[in-house]
Amino acid sequence: MNFTASKQPESCLLGPESDSQRTLYPYVTGTSVVALKYKDGILMAADMGGSYGSTLRYKSVERMKPIGKHSLLGASGEISDFQEILKYLDELILYDNMWDDGNSLGPKEVHNYLTRVMYNRRNKFNPLWNSLVLGGVKKGEKYLGTVSMIGVNFEDNHVATGFGNHLARPILRQEWHENLSFEDGVKILEKCMRVLLYRDRSAVNKLQIAKITEEGVTISQPYSLKTYWEFSAFENPTQGAVGSW
Amino acid sequence: MFRNQYDTDVTTWSPAGRLFQVEYAMEAVKQGSAAIGLRSKTHVVLACVNKANSELSSHQKKIFKVDDHIGVAIAGLTADGRVLSRYMRNECINYSFTYESPLPVGRLVVQLADKAQVCTQRSWKRPYGVGLLVAGLDESGAHLYYNCPSGNYFEYQAFAIGSRSQAAKTYLERRFESFRDTTRDDLVKDALMAIRETLQGETLKSSVCTVTVVGVGEPFHVLDQGTVQQMIDAFEIVAEQEGPAAEPDADAGQEASAEPEPEQGAAAGEGVAPMDI
Numbered sequence: 001m002n003f004t005a006s007k008q009p010e011s012c013l014l015g016p017e018s019d020s021q022r023t024l025y026p027y028v029t030g031t032s033v034v035a036l037k038y039k040d041g042i043l044m045a046a047d048m049g050g051s052y053g054s055t056l057r058y059k060s061v062e063r064m065k066p067i068g069k070h071s072l073l074g075a076s077g078e079i080s081d082f083q084e085i086l087k088y089l090d091e092l093i094l095y096d097n098m099w100d101d102g103n104s105l106g107p108k109e110v111h112n113y114l115t116r117v118m119y120n121r122r123n124k125f126n127p128l129w130n131s132l133v134l135g136g137v138k139k140g141e142k143y144l145g146t147v148s149m150i151g152v153n154f155e156d157n158h159v160a161t162g163f164g165n166h167l168a169r170p171i172l173r174q175e176w177h178e179n180l181s182f183e184d185g186v187k188i189l190e191k192c193m194r195v196l197l198y199r200d201r202s203a204v205n206k207l208q209i210a211k212i213t214e215e216g217v218t219i220s221q222p223y224s225l226k227t228y229w230e231f232s233a234f235e236n237p238t239q240g241a242v243g244s245w
Numbered sequence: 246m247f248r249n250q251y252d253t254d255v256t257t258w259s260p261a262g263r264l265f266q267v268e269y270a271m272e273a274v275k276q277g278s279a280a281i282g283l284r285s286k287t288h289v290v291l292a293c294v295n296k297a298n299s300e301l302s303s304h305q306k307k308i309f310k311v312d313d314h315i316g317v318a319i320a321g322l323t324a325d326g327r328v329l330s331r332y333m334r335n336e337c338i339n340y341s342f343t344y345e346s347p348l349p350v351g352r353l354v355v356q357l358a359d360k361a362q363v364c365t366q367r368s369w370k371r372p373y374g375v376g377l378l379v380a381g382l383d384e385s386g387a388h389l390y391y392n393c394p395s396g397n398y399f400e401y402q403a404f405a406i407g408s409r410s411q412a413a414k415t416y417l418e419r420r421f422e423s424f425r426d427t428t429r430d431d432l433v434k435d436a437l438m439a440i441r442e443t444l445q446g447e448t449l450k451s452s453v454c455t456v457t458v459v460g461v462g463e464p465f466h467v468l469d470q471g472t473v474q475q476m477i478d479a480f481e482i483v484a485e486q487e488g489p490a491a492e493p494d495a496d497a498g499q500e501a502s503a504e505p506e507p508e509q510g511a512a513a514g515e516g517v518a519p520m521d522i
Contacts (some may be wrong), residue, residue: 101351102385109344116343 022126026078028052030063031202032164033133034072034192036176037142037157038185041213042135044074045189047197048222049204057205064210066217068093071107071136072210073114076161077149078129085128088117107136107143111153119151131161137214160192163200168192182211194225256368267365267372270321270394274376274406277320279443280307281413282378283403283421283436284389288429288460289380292436293317294407294443295453308457312337313464314347315381316457320407321394322374329373333357349380350381354390354398362396376406380459387460405439429460433468449477468483 027101028050050058063082064074067089075082092113096105105113111134121127127149135144143153158172176190186209197203204226210219251257252265259265278296282289295304308318309330315337319326340348357377364370377392391406392398403421405413412453416439424432436456441449451473459465 099352099355101349103349103351103383105344106346109346112345113343 003222004245019141023078023081026081026129028058028079029129030061030076030079030082031200032160032162032168032196033063033076033131034160034164034168034189034196035074035133035135035141035144035158036170036172036180036185036188037135037144037194038182040182041137041142041211042072042144042224043182043185043189044133044135044210044212045193045207046210047193047204047207047242049202049206051080051202054201056202058168059204060222061205062219064208064219066212066219067110067134067136067215068096068105070104070133070138070212071110072212072217074133074135074161074210075130076133076198081128082129085114085117085130085132089114099219104138106141107134107145110134110136111143111145111147111155115147115151115153118147118149118153122150124216132245133159133161136212140214163203164192167195170173171195190225194227197225197227247434254368255365255370255372260468264365264395266509267395270372270374271376272488273374274321274394275408275410277305277375277407279405279407279413279440280318280320280376280378281403281405281410281417281436281439281443282318282380282389282391282401283424283432283439284380284387284401285424285429285432287387288432288437288458288463289316289382289387289389290432290456291380292380292440292454292456293318293320294440295455308455308467309334310457310465310467311353311379312341312347312380314459315350315379316355316459316465317380318378318457320376320378320410324480325373326375329360329377333379349383349384350379350388350390351383353381354379354392357392358396358398360479361392361394364394378404378406380457380465382404382459382461402448403439405443407443407449409443409445412445414438416442420421429458429463430476433458434480437473437477438480443515449481451477455464 031047031048033044033046035042044064046063048061049056050061061079064072065086067073114132114134115150118128129149131149132147139207143155144157144159145153146159146161147153158176162169171192189209193207197205205224206222208220208222210217251259255264276361278294280293282291291308293307297304305323307323308316310316311330311333317330317333336353336356337348360486361373364372374394376394379390379392381388389401389404390398391401391404402424404419405417420435433456436442437449440454451470456468457465458468
């Protein structure tokens with residue numbers, strides 16, 4: 001960062017004056033979101049942690065929210081930017097409802113709207129520092145997509161953000177299949193979240209699982225996963241380690 | 246029409262509570278050549294009479310494709326119509342880009358109506374001198390709307406605008422109850438018969454009219470002259486046998502629909518390759 005007192009025009013994006021106007025790095029962040037399509041709709045899981053750097057500071061952050069009648073949005077990354085996105089979407093859904101004409105924005109439309117927002121912000125060098133997961137069901141059609149902070153977007157049968165991409169997706173690729181039952185879907189998601197809990201240092205053991213079907217959105221009460229720390233490899237971990245002195 | 250001291254600009258009310266400039270704009274619509282629209286649950290047909298200035302010139306384009314799922318037919322000042330079509334195309338394309346989804350026709354029509362209303366409340370503007378029949382698809386099925394220069398809009402099962410549209414409206418009023426559940430081809434046939442009413446004696450040929458269709462699974466497109474002429478021939482033959490078309494319209498419709506069905510299928514089949522993936 002440039003600390004000299006040089007006078008640069010406000011329009012220049014790379015100066016200290018305008019730096020205070022745009023996102024440079026995130027402060028309070030959420031970690032992975034994992035989601036998959038199942039028989040009746042979409043299942044999504046996210047823990048309730050808000051990290052402040054390396055501190056696990058906030059432990060009751062709801063990182064999944066329903067959007068309109070047909071969609072569910074989960075976010076990782078900067079929590080304040082997620083709240084800003086929720087405000088944008090609130091306005092979008094409000095205007096959609098005000099038409100009162102039998103047409104409504106489905107998950108595909110919301111996903112594409114978010115893609116436009118994220119990409120446009122990226123182009124202005126002022127991104128919303130989030131990776132979003134958008135799932136929903138409309139007229140029997142299931143939809144699951146993701147958008148990153150630079151505007152990369154795609155749809156798939158299962159998606160994840162952040163560490164979830166590296167730890168959860170391989171599990172999903174192995175175990176996901178069409179027409180999973182609700183119980184099987186939850187089992188797979190819990191398996192993914194458990195691995196993330198063991199291996200992602202910004203994960204907290206308090207999670208919610210959300211489901212969206214044609215009937216609507218249900219977000220579970222927070223709960224914890226059972227963990228096992230008595231693996232023999234964890235006892236006396238340094239025994240047999242080769243030291244340098 | 247009457248000339249009086251309250252009709253100079255659009256922002257002057259008459260003592261009777263009328264805006265004469267807006268009413269004069271609606272007169273302009275009545276002077277344009279006829280355009281008709283009718284809809285079933287799944288399809289909407291727009292048809293218009295091609296009026297050319299002289300034998301030497303081509304006819305004006307009166308039906309515009311706005312998007313794959315919306316088309317518009319105009320009557321009145323065609324220049325105004327072109328400008329509004331461009332606006333509609335713009336709105337559709339912007340919505341598609343943002344939401345990857347087609348703009349519901351009901352919303353486009355309201356935006357169009359609001360745009361027209363602005364011109365009835367600014368002293369430096371004039372109302373658009375064109376009536377629009379907007380045909381399109383929504384989440385709730387097929388729709389047909391009429392947009393007025395006044396900024397009003399109405400939804401219709403069937404409607405006709407422009408000169409001699411009353412004859413077409415009379416025909417449509419007789420038949421409209423059957424439109425909701427009718428087949429696509431019968432809907433086109435009804436459109437052609439309504440067009441024939443506005444011609445009042447002139448022979449109905451495919452060169453004299455333009456017919457367009459939009460429906461569920463069928464993007465908006467203009468029917469080619471050959472197909473249109475075939476349909477005309479089919480019911481004209483029957484009509485000639487019966488005499489002047491008045492009562493026998495219903496019979497002609499039924500007999501004609503039995504005959505050209507296989508022809509339509511063949512004509513469509515030759516142009517289209519089967520999807521084998």
